[in-house]
Each structure stands twice: as C-alpha cells, then as structure tokens.
Amino acid sequence: MSIPALELNDGRSIPQLGFGVFKVDPAETERIVLDALEAGYRHIDTAAIYGNEEGVGRAIAASGIARDELFVTTKLWNDRRGADDTRAAMGESLEKLGLSHVDLYLIHWPTPAAGSPVETWETLAALRSEGLATSIGVSNFDERYLPAILETGIVPAVDQIELHPQFQQRAATALAAEHRIAIEAWGPLGQGKVDYSGGAIGEIAERLGVSWAQVVIAWHLASGRIVFPKSNRRERMAENVAAASVQLRADDVAAIDALDQGAAGRVSSDPAEVS
C-alpha cells in the first residue's frame, strides 16, 4: 500500500493518510496502534487530552519500525498556556510517548477566552528550534483565529480543523492556502454522526465498487488535505488505508464539493465555545 506524502511549507514531508486515536481507550491503544501500523499506517495523530500517548509510545516501541519511518503528532491541551507551562506540557507528552521529538506539535484549540495565543505559539517555535518538534502547527484555528497566529510571522505548517463533505470550512481553507498551510481534516468521515452512504457519495462508491468511507477519504486526498480516520477495527483500518488507491474523477470531486452546507454542517464544537 503506497500512501502519498505531502511537502509542508517548512520543507518537511508528511504521510497524507494517517491514523487518529481520539476516543481510543488508553487500555487498548497499544494493540490498536500496533494493528494500524500492521495495516500500513505510518502517521499517528494523538493528543495529550486523549490520555493515550503512553499506549501510542508502547506500540511504536514494540513495532520495531524505525523512528524516521514514523510521523507522530501530539497536541497541547487547553489548560496549558504560556512559555513555562507549554514547555512542561511538551516534556510530559514526549515522556509518555517515549520519544525525543514529535514530528508535529499543535496548539489543540484557540481558547479565545484565555487571551492571546502569541506567547504559547512563540514557545512552540522555540521548541521546534530546539528539535523537540520537527514541525509546528495549530488546530481549530479557523479564519477568526488564524490571523493572530500569522501576525507573529511564524507560519504554521498545518491547521487541523473539522472538515467533511457537509462542512468544508471554505473561509479557513482559503486563508490557509494563501500561506501554504496544509489542512488536516479531523472528523474526516463526519465522526459517524452523518450518513454519507447515500446520494452522490453512494453513487460514486457503487460505480467504483468501493465503500462510502473510501470515497470520502479519496475525496480528501484528491483535494490535497491530510486525513487520519479513526477505527478500532482491523478491517476498517485496512479499508481506510486502501482508499489511497481509489481514483476519483474531477466530476466526482466536484459532486462532493457541492455537498457543503457551510456552518450548518458542523457536527462538533465551535472553537469560539471551547475553553
């Protein structure tokens, strides 16, 4: 299985298709991530708040896969802000992961109620200079929150935002594109909260003889986004990774683009309300 790589604006390379571990039970994480690595994933997306960094770390260690063949992302949680606390939080994440560096470190949410993100963001840049994170970025910084980050002159490599066919975040993705910030689509399948099995997606799936989830993943990939769908089940891990070889036509991509409902399509939290 060949997974395409994207070049980030900092010159680093990222596997475009990875495996996310939101809501993966810490007690089961080692086995589930080992299954994902076995299925061919080399990019794992976790976060301090998921409580499963230790399991991810154990799986990496047990896999025997060379560190430089893996891409590991973790994220700074909302109750850690400012230079000292951000440094401390990153140290804790690295210790739990059993790693000397992560490939990507993200501010998880903008938390506007907590004030300016600038000191925290500049700390991530310092941690990158020190080699603790190879690339840095933000998450859930839509067009309302990205400008404050850009004003620092330190451009994020990625912005990880909720994005799926009915919620395509046109304003945030346009702003990110101006700065060559790669979009990582979280909840890429709609988190199981939207039925994407019918309509245009269902018709494309039927024509190609693939699943609706594979069509949606292939649409993200064809659109230049990074995705890491989550599943605890080995057959779905394999199904999702195989989406890398599903070829959509331009009119398929356009048909899914047309499913956007704007803000009404959001299925998870509005960053304005997350503190």
Ligand code: NAD
């Ligand atoms: P997702 O869209 O990947 O949906 C996951 C659900 O889809 C699974 O629980 C399963 O029920 C279903 N599913 C998976 N594969 C399927 C298949 N082949 N067929 C049918 N159903 C299938 O949602 P997610 O897990 O929330 O998002 C993916 C990753 O994004 C997370 O694991 C996490 O790493 C990241 N994430 C980040 C944030 C953030 O704030 N930065 C928030 C949520 C998720």
